[in-house]
Amino acid sequence: MAEAMIAPLVTNPNIEERPQILVNDVSAAAVNKLKGNFPTIQTHSTLTQQSVDVDVVVVAVKPQNCSSLFSTLQPLLSDSINDPVILSICAGVPIWQFCQGLSTDKVVRTMPNTPATIQQGVTVWTANGGASYDGIFTSKEVELCRELLKSCGMEVQVEDEKFIDMATSISGSGPAYVFLLIESMVDTAVHMGFSREVATRLVLQTILGSTLYAEASTTLHPAELRNSVTSPAGTTASAVYELERGGFRSNVSNAIWACYRRSLEMGGRDSNVGPGRVGELPSGEFGDMK
Numbered sequence: 333m334a335e336a337m338i339a340p341l342v343t344n345p346n347i348e349e350r351p352q353i354l355v356n357d358v359s360a361a362a363v364n365k366l367k368g369n370f371p372t373i374q375t376h377s378t379l380t381q382q383s384v385d386v387d388v389v390v391v392a393v394k395p396q397n398c399s400s401l402f403s404t405l406q407p408l409l410s411d412s413i414n415d416p417v418i419l420s421i422c423a424g425v426p427i428w429q430f431c432q433g434l435s436t437d438k439v440v441r442t443m444p445n446t447p448a449t450i451q452q453g454v455t456v457w458t459a460n461g462g463a464s465y466d467g468i469f470t471s472k473e474v475e476l477c478r479e480l481l482k483s484c485g486m487e488v489q490v491e492d493e494k495f496i497d498m499a500t501s502i503s504g505s506g507p508a509y510v511f512l513l514i515e516s517m518v519d520t521a522v523h524m525g526f527s528r529e530v531a532t533r534l535v536l537q538t539i540l541g542s543t544l545y546a547e548a549s550t551t552l553h554p555a556e557l558r559n560s561v562t563s564p565a566g567t568t569a570s571a572v573y574e575l576e577r578g579g580f581r582s583n584v585s586n587a588i589w590a591c592y593r594r595s596l597e598m599g600g601r602d603s604n605v606g607p608g609r610v611g612e613l614p615s616g617e618f619g620d621m622k
Contacts, residue, residue, distance in 0.1 A: 333421055334392035335366060336449040340483045342370045344451055347483060356383050379404055384412045387476060391420045391430070395598045398425055402433030409434055417473050419480070423500055424598025427460050427493055437461075437468045440477050443496050443504040448484035455481040455488070456499035462491045497599070501591035509587065514539060 334355070341351055353373040357363050363375045376383070383389070384405070393401055409416070418430055419440045430439040442457040457477070461468045481487040490496070514535055521531035546557055562568045589606040597603040 333444060333446065333448075334390065335369070336446050336453065337390065337392075337421070337444060337484055338366070338370055338373065339449045340451045340485075341480070342372060344483050351480075352386075354383060354386065379408060381408055381411060384408045384416060385414050386416050387414060387473075388417045388419050388480065391418060391422060393422060395422050395425050398422060398429065398433065402430075406434050409436060417469065417477060419477060423504065424497065424595045426599045426601075427458075429599075431460065438473070441493060441496050442481065443499045444481070444484060445503050445505075446507050451483070451485050453485035454503045455484055455486070456490060456496060456503060457481060457487065458490050458493050458496060497595040498592060500595040501588045505591050509584070510539070 338353060338355070341347065341353060355363070355366055355373055355375045356379050358377060360377055363377055366373065367375045391401065415438065417438045417440055418434060418436060419442060420430055421442050421444055423443070427439045427441050431437055437460055439460045440457060442455050444455040445453050447453040448455065459465055459469060459474060465474065478487060478489070517535045518528065518531045521534060522528050526534070546554065549557060558572070562572060593603040593605060596605065
């Protein structure tokens with residue numbers, strides 16, 4: 333995911349002043365790959381004071397590695413001349429853990445997705461303190477984070493951290509659901525007799541065109557768009573019937589809820605939520621979405 337965020341910062345032609353990017357990764361292979369893909373960035377295999385004497389430190393590690401990272405990063409941050417903003421893209425890890433582990437209040441939690449690589453991503457984010465920021469950030473720091481995320485595509489700021497876990501299951505993991513649908517449609521088309529190249533072109537354009545059509549038809553409910561291609565007793569009606577009979581809607585819903593529960597679980601919170609569950613949805617501190 334870090335690479336997906338680096339790509340637009342390096343390649344987006346609309347960015348007039350390229351940011352200086354310093355990447356730290358303990359994996360030599362990962363460092364070499366990044367350096368090969370983006371020759372202009374600086375790469376290191378260990379954290380140094382230079383790593384934190386910056387405006388924004390992006391933390392992009394697996395959630396289970398956060399604790400060990402905190403122990404290395406916290407002393408460096410204490411000596412930083414910049415007092416940088418910590419921008420997390422770690423799934424499931426709440427803001428308070430970063431504040432506690434790094435001894436700083438300047439934490440922004442985000443949930444991006446992989447289409448950020450081509451500036452078509454969506455990132456849901458919130459800053460510690462919610463809408464008011466409680467004097468934690470300057471307006472310049474908040475706008476810097478916003479512009480960084482905007483370079484990856486759409487950015488949606490929320491005032492309540494609970495929406496980050498929800499967004500993980502919708503937009504964060506959403507590309508995987510779409511790719512699985514693409515894979516299933518392409519494989520079936522090949523089974524029918526299309527070449528894989530033609531099948532892929534047909535499916536990708538169908539999904540792209542349908543998405544753009546839905547985006548342009550904001551006054552219409554998705555059900556109306558579906559009905560517009562579903563003639564009584566027709567071919568589409570037969571296909572939709574099979575999808576409904578197979579529990580398509582409930583399977584999609586169950587998958588999204590499972591993803592959401594896992595995000596809560598990774599953050600050490602009650603994950604027994606959703607239809608038929610006894611737990612309550614997390615209540616946030618900061619309010620609603622912008």
